[in-house]
Amino acid sequence: MSKPDRYVSFVGIDGDSNARKLVALLRRHIDDPARTNRFWELFKDKLEKINKPDETSGFSQDELYLVHAYINNIRELFETYDDQPALALLDRIEAESC
Structure with a gap:
């Protein structure tokens, strides 16, 4: 059984893909010592x-969640x-997604 998409209200918006792209852009900075x-x-x-x-007390995080949670830090x-x-x-x- 597949896990339902919790972002069903964003039909037609690929929030997960956009968040993964943003994390890739972010990594260019934060991976630089x-x-x-x-x-x-x-x-x-x-x-x-x-x-x-299993490593987060049962809470499943994804890129979109982390972008939303840390949006101000990322923007800065x-x-x-x-x-x-x-x-x-x-x-x-x-x-689109917040």
């Missing part, structure tokens, strides 16, 4: 636990490095 910090290192740990509810990072394509995608995700 000169741009990371303790917060982003802990965030990367959360990314590693995506779809591993993209603004710091003037990453306009990433900011545009973040704005789109916020408008």
